[in-house]
Amino acid sequence: MFTIIDEILAQALRFFQSFGWYVVFAAALWYFLQPTLRELKERRGLAEANDPARRAVLDVELKRVRAKQALEAAHAEEARQRRK
Secondary structure, eight states: OHHHHHHHHHHHHHHHHHHHHHHHHHHHHHHHHHHHHHHHHHHHHHHHHTOHHHHHHHHHHHHHHHHHHHHHHHHHHHHHHHHO
């Protein structure tokens, strides 16, 4: 059992001896670029959310829902007036 674990650790050690600096530089690059990448992603998401074609579909749906709510409110008001 220990020979398997020793072999895995030895392979990991050889990997880091060969490619350790690449791993360190990649981690540092990721750490410093992550805020910029996140900002770009947020900007792209905002642009997609405000796309005129998408907004047109959502505005139609919004008007439909608002009209339904207004109708329900009018019916509720009528029912309250009848109870008085």
